[in-house]
Amino acid sequence: MDAIDRKIISILQENAETPIQAIADMVNLSTTPCWRRVQKLKELGVIKKQVVLCDSAMLNVGVTVFISVRTNQHSQAWLNKFANHVKDIPEVIEFYRMSGDVDYLIRVVVPDIATYDTVYKKLIRIADLHDVSSSFAMEQIKYTTALPVDYCG
Structure with a gap:
């Protein structure tokens, strides 16, 4: 795992909905190689799943x-x-x-x-x-x- 992979992970941990093009721009890659890196991180199990984080107070479990x-x-x-x-x-x-x-x-x-x-x-x-x-x-x-x-x- 190199610095680009670490940056991709950091971006996705902040917002898993970040479009692949935006991630690619942030890590100075074109879209396809960036997408391949994300897929590889998923295949390796580094990225386990993508979820939605909810506000506990809004769900009345504060x-x-x-x-x-x-x-x-x-x-x-x-x-x-x-x-x-x-x-x-x-x-x-x-x-x-x-x-x-x-x-x-x-x-x-x-x-x-x-x-x-x-x-x-x-x-x-x-x-x-x-x-x-x-x-x-x-x-x-x-x-x-x-x-x-x-x-x-």
């Missing part, structure tokens, strides 16, 4: 909750069951297995605390959890889906 989960269970079967059920909860938008004191970190968006309580009750029904701790975001200071491109080869 409350962000970070849920820390600790468990006494560490078998693959337990993880599979827990993960499969958590993935099915639509309010869960991020879900990570962690190192350190917390086993899992879950990011949830909801309209209010009452709806969060419903999500919480779903979580504790799924599996035996040792500890569940929730933190409500007070203010979003930075939010981006754009990944840094300076580290790819």
Whole structure:
């Protein structure tokens, strides 16, 4: 991956609807070679998919909750069951297995605390959890889906 590919990725991460001609102009290529590079990035899996980012407040899910989960269970079967059920909860938008004191970190968006309580009750029904701790975001200071491109080869 060269500097042109990195620039193309940066442009598309800012706006995936940028016309190929505009991208080509920004990276000093003609349209066809630029289009080929984009296709190659897709084939390689560098570009996984193109999505629409929505305003959480406009969709009435402006409350962000970070849920820390600790468990006494560490078998693959337990993880599979827990993960499969958590993935099915639509309010869960991020879900990570962690190192350190917390086993899992879950990011949830909801309209209010009452709806969060419903999500919480779903979580504790799924599996035996040792500890569940929730933190409500007070203010979003930075939010981006754009990944840094300076580290790819």
